[in-house]
Structure formats: C-alpha cells, structure tokens
Amino acid sequence: MDFLAELRTHTTHLHERLDRAVSQTPIASRAGYARFLLMHARVLPHAERWLAGEPAFASLPGDRMRTDALMQDLDALELEAPPETKVAFNDEDSVAGVAYVLEGSRLGARYLLAELAKSDISVPDAFLRHGEGQHCWKTFRDWLASQPATPSAVEAAVTSARAVFAAYLDAVRDPEGV
Numbered sequence: 001m002d003f004l005a006e007l008r009t010h011t012t013h014l015h016e017r018l019d020r021a022v023s024q025t026p027i028a029s030r031a032g033y034a035r036f037l038l039m040h041a042r043v044l045p046h047a048e049r050w051l052a053g054e055p056a057f058a059s060l061p062g063d064r065m066r067t068d069a070l071m072q073d074l075d076a077l078e079l080e081a082p083p084e085t086k087v088a089f090n091d092e093d094s095v096a097g098v099a100y101v102l103e104g105s106r107l108g109a110r111y112l113l114a115e116l117a118k119s120d121i122s123v124p125d126a127f128l129r130h131g132e133g134q135h136c137w138k139t140f141r142d143w144l145a146s147q148p149a150t151p152s153a154v155e156a157a158v159t160s161a162r163a164v165f166a167a168y169l170d171a172v173r174d175p176e177g178v
C-alpha cells in the first residue's frame with residue numbers, strides 16, 4: 001500500500017473543510033491571524049508532546065517541534081495560550097498519521113506567508129517560518145515511505161490523522177461542524 005496516497009485520499013475532504021473554516025476570517029488580518037495561531041495552540045502542543053514520547057517518532061529526522069515558536073508568536077501578539085483541545089491519543093494511535101497532519105500543515109505556510117507579505121499588517125511569524133529551508137515535507141515523505149505500510153498500520157494512521165483534523169476543526173470552531 002502507498003501510505004501517503006492512502007492518508008491523502010482519506011483526509012483531503014477534512015483538509016478542504018479546515019481550509020474553508022480557517023479562511024472564514026482572512027489570515028492577513030490581525031483577527032484572522034490570531035484565530036489561526038490560537039487554533040494551532042489548542043491542538044499542536046498536545047500532539048507534539050504525544051509524538052515526543054513515541055519511539056517511532058525518534059526515527060523521523062530533523063527538528064520538527066513548533067510549540068516554542070508558536071508560543072513566541074502568541075507572546076509577541078500578547079495573546080494567552082488557550083486551553084488545549086485534547087485528542088485522546090492511545091497505544092493504537094499512529095505516529096505516521098499524527099505527523100502527517102502536522103508536517104502537512106507546513107505546506108500551507110508558504111501560501112500564508114505570501115498572503116501576509118501582500119497585506120499591510122506586520123505580525124510575528126516564527127511559527128510559519130519554522131523549518132524553512134530544511135525540506136521538512138520531503139524528509140517526512142521519505143520517512144513515511146520507509147514505514148511498513150501494512151493494512152493495519154495504514155488504517156491506524158488514517159484513523160489518527162482524522163482525529164487530529166477533527167480536533168483542528170473543533171479548535172477553529174468550524175461553522176460547518178455545528
């Protein structure tokens with residue numbers, strides 16, 4: 001099985017919904033940018049702490065943790081870190097599935113930075129710039145391709161990826177989810 005293709009096929013509708021929900025308030029506005037960072041702050045620190053405790057995650061090369069950069073941007077915007085929307089991770093959960101969503105979320109960063117650059121607002125962007133020049137997505141894809149893509153591993157990854165997307169949709173208060 002092709003791990004990446006399976007994850008993509010079974011989560012792309014959630015990504016589209018999340019993209020729509022995030023874009024409800026234009027990112028290139030102080031309110032929209034704050035909403036975007038607070039959405040990540042509700043989910044990402046908890047997910048990264050879980051990943052940090054998983055042996056499989058240790059084999060994924062590179063500095064992947066963005067919680068500090070995210071908190072730095074919130075501080076600079078004088079925003080308090082919100083209560084976390086916790087995903088109930090358990091032993092069944094998959095590092096591949098959780099990391100797919102977090103690492104994939106970097107891909108939108110370039111687009112979002114371009115939107116901000118076109119706007120007249122100046123905001124801290126340590127979180128969006130984290131990993132710039134380190135080819136994080138390519139090295140993640142290479143790592144994913146080296147993981148045994150058994151039907152049960154793929155199923156666990158898809159389930160975990162969906163759970164993280166669902167937490168993000170909850171965190172951004174997705175109007176379509178009400």
Ligand code: HEM
Binds near residue numbers: 019101103
């Ligand atoms: C307005 C907000 C967002 C925009 C504009 C955006 C945009 C993008 C873009 C342009 C790509 C690359 C698509 C491609 O190369 O095929 C992408 C991929 C991805 N994004 Fe987003 N994104 C946004 C928010 C998010 C969020 C909040 C998450 C998760 C927390 C996320 C998760 C992903 C994932 C997992 C992929 C990889 C899909 C794949 O190639 O399999 N995105 N996004």
